[in-house]
Amino acid sequence: MNQAVVISTRVLATINSLPDEERSAMAAALTGEFILGMDVSKELTEMQQIVYRIIRNYVVSDMRRAAN
DSSP states (O other), X not given: OOSOOOOOHHHHHHHHTSXXXXXXXXXXXXXXXXXXXOOOGGGSOHXXXXXXXXXXXXXXXXXHHHHO
16 A cells, blocks of 8 residues: 555544453554555454444545545
8 A cells, every 4th residue: 555544533533432452453453454454354353343444434534535
């Protein structure tokens, strides 16, 4: 990925509002996907996958906005 990863205040607020265990899982998943290029879906529970998809959509949306 040649595009800068944008972690907006919306993303940070969403992650910080989660319980500690979930917060760690989301941070690891974001790092895994956007920095290391890993498929993180298998490492998350079903509920974590739902939350991650929401946060991921925020990140992708913010990256698109920053690119324009």
